[in-house]
Amino acid sequence: MARLIRERRDAVRRLGEIFRRHGYEGTSLALITAGTGLGKGSLYNFFPGGKDEMAAAVLDDIDGWFAEAIFRPLRRDPDPVAAIGAMLDGVAAYFDGGGRICLVGVFALGEVRDRFAARVQGYFAEWTSALSVALARCGHPPDVAADLAEDAVLAIQGALVLARAVDDRMVFGRALDRLRIRLAPVNADCA
Amino acid sequence: MARLIRERRDAVRRLGEIFRRHGYEGTSLALITAGTGLGKGSLYNFFPGGKDEMAAAVLDDIDGWFAEAIFRPLRRDPDPVAAIGAMLDGVAAYFDGGGRICLVGVFALGEVRDRFAARVQGYFAEWTSALSVALARCGHPPDVAADLAEDAVLAIQGALVLARAVDDRMVFGRALDRLRIRLAPVNADCA
């Protein structure tokens, strides 16, 4: 049983990379079997709902990771400045310094957004909200905290798009550098 | 003959909306015939290269529009501040205040990027470069002008992603408002 859930999670991770690379419509069952090494039998045993359930599982997995590694510290870490710094570092690592794009962003732009509307919206709303909380705890007034948070989340997404468009990861690095400055606490004694 | 090129351009415009909505892989010939009203015969008469040539024509059309309406004023308008303002207004209108996404951005995230790499890269490089020129002419030092330009282009893309993800056009409006402030000339007497 333990082996089962571990294998399923491995499969979800690989599925994520496939969906990331090819998008939802571009991901065929043939690509999935090749990329996961799992036959159709196993696939439909793990995910009886087919592609739809696979994508949902991937989105849940991603959301789970972000919730734990990024959103929770942002909300709860006693040191919000450190949490924001950790977010930037975590994001840089997660997106491979701009070499990896955001699957949720990809889904958001496609027509699949409607099918996974709640998950897509939840991911970004949570991110913006959590960051806003951390910024407010750093001394920013609530309204500027919300504005800064939205701006930061959007900048990360845009940086991923632009970095991939011009095929230059430095674009992403520079965007994060700017965010590091822009999100700096308004007063030093905030923590 | 004149009718021909006008009809072809109309077709390209409609094709653009279809590709925008469904992405490259998600756009089937069936969708295209339904969305353009053109049969396969006409389609392959206009675009012998098939989907590939259709997408290329769409990208060229978009690039042509931006080059004329946005990039050229940015570079040549005697009043760079006005050109930047016009860019923001033009972009707001073009993207329907956040209700319409950027096809080039969509392509950039997909695997089609490789097929249209030059066009995708050219679009964003030109945009960033033209805006950087305008900002420099406003009195910003060249390096900060380049940084600001990249930041602005990326913010627009990210705003489109986020606005669609959370299904709220206001996100895009707020991002443009921030840009209006961020791109303000460093000195009033620049024009």
Place this chain on the structure above:
DNA sequence: ACGATATTGTACCAATCAGTACAATCTGCG
């Protein structure tokens, strides 16, 4: 070792995919 259950490879399905072929029709010109 045994039966029950879970897992998986393979063959198969109807639907759809992008693209081709071509006869029928339309258009512009003399």
Place this chain on the structure above:
DNA sequence: CGCAGATTGTACTGATTGGTACAATATCGT
């Protein structure tokens, strides 16, 4: 009118799509 060439609807292709059925196999507790 009549002809040449452009345009277009329709039928068709072979390949691929997501998904199902199911027999063969592996794994499990006992």
